[in-house]
Amino acid sequence: MEPGDDITSITRVSTPYELSPLSFDAPYEFPRHFLPTVMKDDSKIPLVLVACGSFSPVTYLHLRMFEMAQDHFKERNEFELLTGYYSPVSDYYMKEGLAKAEDRVKMCQLAVETTSDWLMVDSWEPRQTTYQRTAIVLDHFDHELNTVGGGILTASGERRKIRIMLLAGGDLIASFGHPGVWAPDDLHHIVGHYGCVIIERTGTDVYGFLLSHDILYQHRMNVTVIKQLIHNDISSTKIRLFVKRGMSIKYLLPNPVIDYIHAHGLYLPRPPSQATLEGGKEQK
Template sequence: MMQNESNSSSESDIDIDIDISDFSDPTADLEEVPKGIRRQARSLENYKFPTHHLQKELIDPNKIPLVIVCCGSFSPVTYLHLRIFEMALDSIREDTNYEVVGGYYSPVSDYYNKKGLASAPHRVRMCELACERTSSWLMVDAWESLQPKYTRTALVFDHFNEEINIKREGIYNSKIEKKINVKIMLLAGGDLIESMGEPDLWDDSDLTHILGNYGCLIVERTGSDVRSFLLGHDILYQHRKNILVIKQLIYNDISSTKVRLFLRRNMSVRYLLPNSVIKYIRKHHLYVNESEPVSQVLDKRNRSYI
């Protein structure tokens, strides 16, 4: 955890919802209206898989049910993290025979060694505040964040498959009057897919498992050529039919890394992330004492936004 101990909050503080008195102003943003959001368990013993926005039945029984999962640090979650789900939704509706029945954020655990990583309870809570107050189909799953060690993405997807298709037997299809399995796909930025081509970063067996058994939705960066990259990578090319490339029609370059720098410099981050998340960051004094190298933040090659 990169946060200064003097600024960290107790566990009881993390669990408290934002006071309604904070929003007495009638002109306040609608997304800030309190909804009594309760955070997930802080231990695996009390963990429950979230299903409150997961469809129980296909609207169009001729389509294939799909759940989208985005894995990342989300430190903090930004409007781009919300926006990429909507971009994926549009592309899926336009170009595929899938019906999206739910979407999940899966924040990494504290054992993921990355600069600027706030503690897992904070990151899970910020994701909850962001999606629960702005979306009718997105959820946050805390399972990965609760693991006592870094968990490979392949195992995270096996967890989602177990919860959705094994324990709950998928989703009901009225046409055949029984439940069917749900397709689960990884939502990722072009930077993540390019990292799959880096030696020693991804195990070949994990890539084959993720792309072969699940699939990947890639949000393409402006100026990048994901299709050419797929052509040059054996495993990615082998599973290219299980990969959907999503173009950004409106370029968005918000990054958590730059947001953290803005917070360190006491600059405004309004309209870069939901107001409820901004209030949470200020309440818990997150990111203000980070020691992340500024040169890394401003490096144009640092394109990660997950």
């Protein structure tokens, strides 16, 4: 590819992975293929992490968050981390730069299927026809894992309830303090009933925020903060801007995700006629 070439006109080479768009026409099925059926250590609490977000697109930072959490829990004796899930928001989140739910789920699937042997993507939330609050999404995972799935077996044969925690970046946690964004009852439910694992991002002072936020401070024993030893500031917003400007996004996200973005023309500038037609619409 030469400087100035139109990125949409480049012929993509054949790939070993499927780049066809995902369809929600098929019945929903909760993914369990990487979920262990028996615990390795009965002395620990079984744990599943859930990352909620736009993932438009999913990046290496989103993947690294789970790996950092895995390293953290390996060094501690309280929890046995079983698996992790991505739960992309539905189209009704109405966020600028949000690709269609089917595209975002597919990109997350491509990312984990080609790079991970323990992470999965759940499509329940993006299939919904209304925006689902994070508290409700965590309740969904609790239902699937503990009510439908019956928790997990210990080596001694007893069934144990799986603990569920929200995995999030420091920027999402900082939004807990924005007036009107999060209902206090939801915060009590998310942090008090489930718990949060927070990956600090560059420029965020999570400990300072915990001290200043009444609800988070009340449930501080349910909050785990993990520092990045190698700072990674990749953001989906910057990725979308790079694509829009025709810049390279290689080595910022997995190659299958890059191929999918290019194959379907995601995040490119809108045609002038479309931008003109939508110019008078209310921006949400």
